[in-house]
Amino acid sequence: MKLANVAWGWTPIPEDMPEGDSLIKIASEIRALGFEGVDYLGTPEALDQFFTKETANALGEHSRAIGLEPNVFVFQEAGWNDPDSARNADCLAHFEKAAETAVNIGCKIVSTLVPLPFGAKAWHFNPAAPAIKQSYRMPAGYCYKKDWETLMESYRKCLAIAKKHGLRMSVECFPGSIISTPHAMLKLLEDVNDPDFGIQLDTNHLVAQHIDPEWSIYVLGGERIFNVHCKDCDAVSRSNIPAGCGITDYTAVIEALKKVGYKGNLSVELEFTDNPRRYNKQALDHLKLCLAGEY
Structure with missing residues (x-):
């Protein structure tokens, strides 16, 4: 397993x-x-305004020239279950740009990303106020079956675009x-039922x-996990912390990945940090210690 890093972890806002x-x-x-x-990573705006063929080629050439292998391009979009046909068409058009x-x-x-249930007001967990009841605020007439079918149809269309460009596709949940x-x-x-469609797993x-x-790795299996984001969590008040600083047992995670035949990277993802060099290091x-069996 190669150790990789996410470029969006080096900016104040990913x-x-x-x-x-x-x-x-x-x-x-x-x-x-x-x-x-x-x-x-690319947002719709970045795909429209920054990622020309020339800039993308130059980025890839520079990465490989210094010994850094590009692996995943994340399209930062979560409108896949929006029933509005115009919105859906725009998401797909930008997904094509992301694939290119x-x-x-x-x-x-x-x-790309998995959305909230369509129409739900944002869900926020507030560990400082455990007495506040947590729930979605669902719109009147919400239908889970329809929401799921809309999402599956969008992902199937995205996958067809990805395969047309010779790519595999994953989603982050x-x-x-x-x-x-x-x-x-x-x-x-x-439901998608295609070996070129998988999960970008985030510990x-x-x-x-x-x-x-x-356990989740054993449930999913190595063939359908396409990438692993390694960022830690203390399961109480702090997420998005360096591997080894929370409660995730990365030695066990790596052993499970090996046993299920995982062939992808371990991608360190740390966002919103004021010192990316320090925390990514x-x-x-x-993770090097865990891979070597020394931790």
Whole structure:
């Protein structure tokens, strides 16, 4: 397993618009720490305004020249269950741009996000106020079956675009989203039913829900996990912390991944940090020890 890093962890806000050679500089910072792989991200705005064929080619060429292999291009969009046909068409058009950008950079996977139930007001967990009851505020007439079918149709269309460009496709399943648990992920994989469609697994998202990532890996299997985001969580008040600083047992996670035949990367993902070099190095050092069986 290669140790990779996500480029969006080096900006104050992960969805920041790239400027000039900002991603080139970030790639160099990532490689200088010792990472071997890299994931990139694009919003609809970035795909429209920044990621030309030339800029994407240059980014991929620079990454490989310094020994950093591009792996995943994440399309930062969660409108996949919106029933509005115009909105859906715009999401698909930008997904096509994301797939083209992934190819131009040299990524092997194009990934996107799992949304909230459509129309639900945002779900927020407030650990400082445990007496506040947690729930969605669902719109009148909400129909889960219709919501799920809309999402599946969108993902199938996205997958067809990805395959047309010679890519595999994955989705990342956030806490509070319509697909947040291993068994919901299995249902998703069963309904899409294509070996080129898989899960971008995030250990933090599982631990934050008090779900064991090691067990989840055995549930999903190595062939359908396409990428693993390694960021830690203390399951109480802190998420998005370096591997080794929370309660995730990455030695057990790595052993489970090996046993199920996982072939992808371990991608360190740390967002909103004021010192990305320090915390990414901290995570990298911990994962190296875990991979070597020394922790």
